[in-house]
Amino acid sequence: xxxxxxxxxxxxxxxxxxxILPAVAFCETLAEADRPGPAVVFVTSRSKGLEELVAPTVKxxxxxxxxxxxxxxxxxxxxxxVLMKERPxxxxxFGGYLTVPxxxxxxxxxxxxxxxxxxxxxxxxxxxxxxxxAHRIIISFERSRAYFGKNNRKVFLARYPLRRALQPxxxxxxxxxxxxxxxxxxxxxxxxxxxxxxxxxxxxDAVRLNKDRGRWQIIHCSGAADLDSVRRxxxxxxxxxxxFAFLAQMHYAYSVADLVVARSGAxxxxxxMRFGLPSVLVPYPHAGQHQLENARxxxxxxxxxxxxxKRLTPALxxxxxxxxxxxxxxxxxxxAIARSLDEASExxxxxxxxxx
Numbered sequence: 515x516x517x518x519x520x521x522x523x524x525x526x527x528x529x530x531x532x533x534i535l536p537a538v539a540f541c542e543t544l545a546e547a548d549r550p551g552p553a554v555v556f557v558t559s560r561s562k563g564l565e566e567l568v569a570p571t572v573k574x575x576x577x578x579x580x581x582x583x584x585x586x587x588x589x590x591x592x593x594x595x596v597l598m599k600e601r602p603x604x605x606x607x608f609g610g611y612l613t614v615p616x617x618x619x620x621x622x623x624x625x626x627x628x629x630x631x632x633x634x635x636x637x638x639x640x641x642x643x644x645x646x647x648a649h650r651i652i653i654s655f656e657r658s659r660a661y662f663g664k665n666n667r668k669v670f671l672a673r674y675p676l677r678r679a680l681q682p683x684x685x686x687x688x689x690x691x692x693x694x695x696x697x698x699x700x701x702x703x704x705x706x707x708x709x710x711x712x713x714x715x716x717x718x719d720a721v722r723l724n725k726d727r728g729r730w731q732i733i734h735c736s737g738a739a740d741l742d743s744v745r746r747x748x749x750x751x752x753x754x755x756x757x758f759a760f761l762a763q764m765h766y767a768y769s770v771a772d773l774v775v776a777r778s779g780a781x782x783x784x785x786x787m788r789f790g791l792p793s794v795l796v797p798y799p800h801a802g803q804h805q806l807e808n809a810r811x812x813x814x815x816x817x818x819x820x821x822x823x824k825r826l827t828p829a830l831x832x833x834x835x836x837x838x839x840x841x842x843x844x845x846x847x848x849x850a851i852a853r854s855l856d857e858a859s860e861x862x863x864x865x866x867x868x869x870x
Contacts, residue, residue, distance in 0.1 A: 521603020528610010
């Protein structure tokens with residue numbers, strides 16, 4: 515039990531950024547309380563270093579298992595062991611296959627089970643957990659409610675948890691931090707943790723085709739696999755750029771971007787809204803339509819242009835870059851709409867929904 519007498523909270527997040535980052539932000543919110551909050555335990559799977567974003571004061575378990583029948587059986591045993599050792603009163607799952615054994619075993623051991631669905635379209639695991647295991651279901655988009663039953667009293671709408679560091683900074687400060695210059699059209703490219711190669715390749719080819727690329731500067735989060743090839747591409751073209759496998763301090767990039775070209779994971783969509791940025795969103799097509807539905811939230815309101823991957827060509831992308839570079843009014847209008855969507859989503863926090 516915590517100093518407040520509140521139940522210990524165990525946070526479960528699968529190994530991708532889409533699960534870990536909102537879970538980390540949730541933990542930060544719990545730590546920001548005016549008085550001591552509940553004790554927190556964080557459980558994740560190996561995630562290429564993302565688990566290092568968890569505050570060092572939070573006890574963390576990093577589990578390793580294969581996605582197989584044998585691997586899942588092993589996870590159930592591991593989950594039972596961790597749960598019996600820590601005895602949390604609340605288990606909060608942020609997605610990924612790791613959530614399933616902890617939600618199931620947590621329920622059996624008498625914990626309150628909460629699941630957080632980041633996307634508009636819930637995944638199969640969260641639908642099953644929502645129906646059978648969860649005491650409470652927290653959604654980030656109002657549209658998600660229909661998938662859990664429109665009048666389901668277990669469903670709570672809460673604003674998407676963004677990390678504490680994701681706050682705008684002055685443009686000149688962000689440019690200096692990134693080593694970039696004022697007076698250039700600044701494009702931020704985010705390949706995402708899934709399907710980054712296709713977007714990376716299309717974008718660098720689009721830059722190669724464009725005769726006006728000398729007026730641009732590019733911040734490109736490519737993922738580790740494409741890091742060297744993307745850097746070489748820009749160096750060969752003489753384009754001013756900063757290329758990162760992963761940029762933890764994204765607030766600097768968002769604070770200088772004139773346009774974002776990105777996949778449309780839930781976190782990315784909410785970050786576009788928070789920073790008020792115009793975007794070209796290219797949903798990853800092999801994620802069960804999750805990213806497509808996320809992108810539609812912005813595109814249908816006019817805050818983003820939705821470009822499905824089947825239509826993605828370097829020539830089309832090059833033309834869109836020209837369009838946005840030349841039309842400041844379009845960018846400002848889309849930015850204002852994105853910002854208004856963020857302001858309209860000021861619901862309770864996930865922490866408030868969990869502890870209510």
